[in-house]
Amino acid sequence: MKPAADSAPRRGAEIVDKAQHPLREMVVIFLANRAAMVASIVLSIVVLAAIFGPMLHPVDPFEMVWAPFTPPGQDGFVLGTDYLGRDMLAALLNGGRVSLTIGLVAALMSVFIGISFGALAGFYRGLVEEVLMRITEFFQVLPTLLFSMVIVALFGASLEVVTIAIGVVSWTAVARITRAEFLRIRELEYVTASRAAGASNVTLMTRVILPNALPPIIVQAALMVGSAILFEAGLAFLGLSDPNVVSWGQIIGSNRPYILDAGFTVTIPGLAIFVTVLSISLIGDGLNDALNPKLRAR
Amino acid sequence: MTNSPSTAPLLDVRNLSVQFTTRGGTVTVLDDISFTLERGERISFVGESGCGKSMTALALMGLLPAMGRVSGGQVLFKGEDLTTASPARLRRLRGNEISMIFQEPMTSLNPVFTIGQQISEVLRLHRGVDNAEARDRSVELLQAVRIPDAAARVDDYPHQLSGGQRQRVMIAIALACEPEILIADEPTTALDVTVQAEIFALLRDLGAKLDTAIILITHDMGAVAQMSERMLVMYAGRRVEEGQVANVIKAPAHPYTRGLIACVPHITSDVGALVDTLPEIDGIVPPITRFGRDECLFAPRCAKAADECWSAKPQQSDIAGHSSHSVSCWHPFGTEGSR
Amino acid sequence: MNFLRQTAVRLGYAIALLLAVVVLNFVLIHIAPGDIADTIAGDMGGATEEVMAKIRADYGLDKPFIVQLGLYMGNVVRFDFGYSFFFNTPVTSLIAERLPATLLLVFSAQLLALVVGVVLGVISAQRPNGMLSHFVTLLALFGYSAPVFWTGIMLLIGLSLMLPLFPVAGMVDARLMDAPMWRQYLDVLHHLLLPALTLASIFLALYSRLCRASMLEVLGADYIRTARAKGLTEREIVYKHALKNSLGPVVTLAGLQFSAVVSGAVLVETVFSWPGLGTLALQSILARDTPTILGILFFSALVVIVGNLLTDLVLRLIDPRIRSGGG
Numbered sequence: 001m002k003p004a005a006d007s008a009p010r011r012g013a014e015i016v017d018k019a020q021h022p023l024r025e026m027v028v029i030f031l032a033n034r035a036a037m038v039a040s041i042v043l044s045i046v047v048l049a050a051i052f053g054p055m056l057h058p059v060d061p062f063e064m065v066w067a068p069f070t071p072p073g074q075d076g077f078v079l080g081t082d083y084l085g086r087d088m089l090a091a092l093l094n095g096g097r098v099s100l101t102i103g104l105v106a107a108l109m110s111v112f113i114g115i116s117f118g119a120l121a122g123f124y125r126g127l128v129e130e131v132l133m134r135i136t137e138f139f140q141v142l143p144t145l146l147f148s149m150v151i152v153a154l155f156g157a158s159l160e161v162v163t164i165a166i167g168v169v170s171w172t173a174v175a176r177i178t179r180a181e182f183l184r185i186r187e188l189e190y191v192t193a194s195r196a197a198g199a200s201n202v203t204l205m206t207r208v209i210l211p212n213a214l215p216p217i218i219v220q221a222a223l224m225v226g227s228a229i230l231f232e233a234g235l236a237f238l239g240l241s242d243p244n245v246v247s248w249g250q251i252i253g254s255n256r257p258y259i260l261d262a263g264f265t266v267t268i269p270g271l272a273i274f275v276t277v278l279s280i281s282l283i284g285d286g287l288n289d290a291l292n293p294k295l296r297a298r
Numbered sequence: 299m300t301n302s303p304s305t306a307p308l309l310d311v312r313n314l315s316v317q318f319t320t321r322g323g324t325v326t327v328l329d330d331i332s333f334t335l336e337r338g339e340r341i342s343f344v345g346e347s348g349c350g351k352s353m354t355a356l357a358l359m360g361l362l363p364a365m366g367r368v369s370g371g372q373v374l375f376k377g378e379d380l381t382t383a384s385p386a387r388l389r390r391l392r393g394n395e396i397s398m399i400f401q402e403p404m405t406s407l408n409p410v411f412t413i414g415q416q417i418s419e420v421l422r423l424h425r426g427v428d429n430a431e432a433r434d435r436s437v438e439l440l441q442a443v444r445i446p447d448a449a450a451r452v453d454d455y456p457h458q459l460s461g462g463q464r465q466r467v468m469i470a471i472a473l474a475c476e477p478e479i480l481i482a483d484e485p486t487t488a489l490d491v492t493v494q495a496e497i498f499a500l501l502r503d504l505g506a507k508l509d510t511a512i513i514l515i516t517h518d519m520g521a522v523a524q525m526s527e528r529m530l531v532m533y534a535g536r537r538v539e540e541g542q543v544a545n546v547i548k549a550p551a552h553p554y555t556r557g558l559i560a561c562v563p564h565i566t567s568d569v570g571a572l573v574d575t576l577p578e579i580d581g582i583v584p585p586i587t588r589f590g591r592d593e594c595l596f597a598p599r600c601a602k603a604a605d606e607c608w609s610a611k612p613q614q615s616d617i618a619g620h621s622s623h624s625v626s627c628w629h630p631f632g633t634e635g636s637r
Numbered sequence: 638m639n640f641l642r643q644t645a646v647r648l649g650y651a652i653a654l655l656l657a658v659v660v661l662n663f664v665l666i667h668i669a670p671g672d673i674a675d676t677i678a679g680d681m682g683g684a685t686e687e688v689m690a691k692i693r694a695d696y697g698l699d700k701p702f703i704v705q706l707g708l709y710m711g712n713v714v715r716f717d718f719g720y721s722f723f724f725n726t727p728v729t730s731l732i733a734e735r736l737p738a739t740l741l742l743v744f745s746a747q748l749l750a751l752v753v754g755v756v757l758g759v760i761s762a763q764r765p766n767g768m769l770s771h772f773v774t775l776l777a778l779f780g781y782s783a784p785v786f787w788t789g790i791m792l793l794i795g796l797s798l799m800l801p802l803f804p805v806a807g808m809v810d811a812r813l814m815d816a817p818m819w820r821q822y823l824d825v826l827h828h829l830l831l832p833a834l835t836l837a838s839i840f841l842a843l844y845s846r847l848c849r850a851s852m853l854e855v856l857g858a859d860y861i862r863t864a865r866a867k868g869l870t871e872r873e874i875v876y877k878h879a880l881k882n883s884l885g886p887v888v889t890l891a892g893l894q895f896s897a898v899v900s901g902a903v904l905v906e907t908v909f910s911w912p913g914l915g916t917l918a919l920q921s922i923l924a925r926d927t928p929t930i931l932g933i934l935f936f937s938a939l940v941v942i943v944g945n946l947l948t949d950l951v952l953r954l955i956d957p958r959i960r961s962g963g964g
Contacts (some may be wrong), residue, residue: 141941143903145903259790359866389868397866485679
């Protein structure tokens with residue numbers, strides 16, 4: 001550490017952290033989150049079971065195959081049978097397909113609508129923003145479940161209608177977040193620079209601002225898949241989902257009168273929903289930690 | 299530094315050391331700090347950010363962050379060692395006999411209570427006065443810190459006041475119980491230059507009236523000259539020089555002090571004089587993990603660094619001819635020992 | 638006065654929202670295929686075209702859409718929501734009968750969630766890595782992820798069927814009709830507990846987590862450092878200085894959640910057979926009872942709006958910066 005006796009004063013040692021690539025940093029933080037990792041594994045199992053399960057266990061969930069209320073594990077039925085003697089495992093696997101699909105598609109729809117509203121409002125400001133925000137507040141005030149119930153009741157309970165009914169009412173959170181991010185980012189210098197370089201409004205919105213606005217939107221989108229699944233379960237529980245398909249909420253709803261005789265018919269599908277949504281929530285939390293570090297300048 | 303043996307100083311800090319326990323290990327933040335403070339005296343702690351001057355103040359008040367602790371030394375306040383005092387005892391002293399004001403007046407007041415309530419709080423807490431009397435005292439204090447129309451403003455909320463006014467409220471709170479010591483941690487750094495002079499004037503006047511000793515923590519040499527009689531220069535958690543302000547500024551003994559003063563060219567000469575280049579001190583402060591080592595921490599930046607500077611921590615030595623001027627350097631500037 | 642003007646603006650705005658709700662629903666219902674005449678015809682086991690036409694004329698369904706809308710809006714303003722074909726009662730009295738039960742459920746669930754949530758949040762913020770804090774995180778995840786109707790059923794099985802601690806259904810015990818008032822109140826509370834707890838479980842999770850985060854942020858603020866420098870005890874610092882500043886975000890969130898609470902109430906009412914608007918909604922939706930559906934949508938939106946207004950009021954009480962519109 002000692003310099004030569006007559007050397008010029010040394011510069012202080014400068015310790016500079018090797019700059020980490022931001023994407024790599026995000027992945028590292030996410031992977032370090034044990035809960036999120038376990039949740040990812042669990043969710044993967046659920047998804048795989050939903051995709052391949054019905055193929056590997058090709059039992060019709062609507063077919064009466066045995067005596068009603070057979071407890072799980074008895075007579076070769078892993079999860080027992082319901083009040084009509086239908087196979088619970090088949091119901092669960094097929095129901096998974098429906099619940100997950102509706103959840104995903106509805107969430108995507110909501111995200112799309114929400115981003116559109118939020119981006120336009122946050123970018124153009126003025127009258128456009130006023131109008132769009134009023135519409136957003138309107139949908140915020142509307143009790144979402146009731147409204148979806150009305151839509152389903154009016155237009156029929158098919159998979160498509162149910163999905164649309166959910167997607168069309170759940171977008172307000174995404175819109176709010178998107179607008180907030182757009183308001184924040186549009187003031188930043190690189191946006192002004194792009195504008196000065198002649199970028200059109202559309203380019204600015206989609207290529208410059210939106211990619212930088214994505215982190216909190218992604219987190220919200222992940223959480224919305226969970227809430228869409230819960231939403232569908234609620235509708236199905238009330239008997240308002242597609243009667244031609246099995247979904248987890250529907251199993252609970254139809255078996256509800258019999259909880260005294262066979263609690264498992266209600267508990268098991270509920271657990272399925274719970275585990276799935278819990279995993280999604282944990283992943284969402286993990287994404288939040290990874291994508292929205294506190295260090296980010298506000 | 300000599301004390302008359304019959305009167306012990308108000309505050310006697312002896313070999314105070316503070317360590318932080320972090321995930322990466324233990325770090326020495328303050329290394330062997332010693333100084334005394336007499337009643338009514340005004341002293342400044344000077345140094346760059348991170349040199350430990352604020353930490354010294356927090357250590358005195360017992361307000362070190364959770365990961366910090368006093369690892370050595372004593373803080374004798376009127377003979378009582380505060381480093382071994384109970385939390386309850388420290389709480390009774392804070393705001394009462396030792397007060398502190400901070401750098402950020404904009405955020406140092408609670409937004410949901412009126413300024414009157416926040417002043418009254420400290421009066422009720424330490425003096426046990428009732429609401430009505432506390433309120434009257436609050437108005438008086440606001441007048442003392444020169445807030446216009448005090449009787450009306452006592453029910454204002456902090457957000458209704460400007461930065462300078464909020465800092466005055468902070469001073470009112472700090473001086474409400476007529477403390478023996480007021481610690482001011484960079485009180486004007488966040489304020490306009492014009493407001494700075496007023497705040498300093500206020501602190502000097504009130505301090506003199508209440509016979510309150512003032513410890514000013516600052517990185518601004520101009521503030522030092524305005525506010526204090528003695529100054530203590532800190533570097534990398536250590537005390538490097540101490541003495542009367544006039545002496546230290548006229549004849550700085552430590553290379554670092556010399557550098558600091560050179561950075562303010564007009565402090566000893568003409569404000570309007572043209573300067574070709576802005577002087578600076580080469581290099582940067584060593585990382586905090588190097589603090590506390592048995593070597594001179596300034597050596598990497600020092601033109602006079604020699605072998606002994608790299609192998610042992612400098613000892614304190616008095617400067618002959620200047621009363622109570624001391625320096626911690628192997629080769630200080632001055633009449634003897636310089637190269 | 639600024640405050641009065643702000644309130645007037647808000648009220649006017651709320652009314653406009655409500656009317657927009659009405660219009661939207663009216664439009665939707667009339668876009669959809671089929672109408673009340675079909676339902677009635679179905680009940681009758683089939684009807685001829687003329688009969689259907691007569692039914693439609695009777696109920697004013699043959700008039701142009703705009704006229705129908707205008708008539709309806711005019712009635713709404715006079716608090717006349719029409720007549721329920723299905724229940725054979727004026728909609729207003731149907732709703733008046735059911736609304737109090739829903740109000741009771743919604744507001745007690747929110748209150749329960751807020752109070753418990755804030756308490757848990759404050760305590761766990763003081764020890765962010767302690768047992769209670771982890772428990773709060775777990776509770777948050779569970780409450781949020783479990784379908785509310787399933788939670789209700791589980792609670793029913795556990796606390797009403799297996800352990801007969803709580804009633805299984807309904808709001809009141811009919812046998813207590815002649816009992817003294819205080820006994821009747823207690824009875825309602827007894828019936829209320831499980832449904833309110835179920836509904837609160839979702840939001841308790843959210844509020845406690847937010848309160849903890851808010852408290853942690855506040856505890857790091859400069860003015861808390863000032864409070865410490867004054868010599869205040871930890872207790873005073875947390876409960877006097879920090880708490881009031883932390884409540885803002887939590888109350889704001891609670892306000893935003895009212896619509897979700899009302900939605901959840903529909904499911905909870907179904908599970909517990911709670912005689913509120915939720916159970917009425919399901920029945921009338923299945924029966925295509927248009928006037929009732931519109932009435933319910935109107936009043937549930939009203940509940941949400943009232944909830945929002947109350948939240949705003951509470952926020953003004955807590956944070957003086959909002960009062961003078963400054964910051």
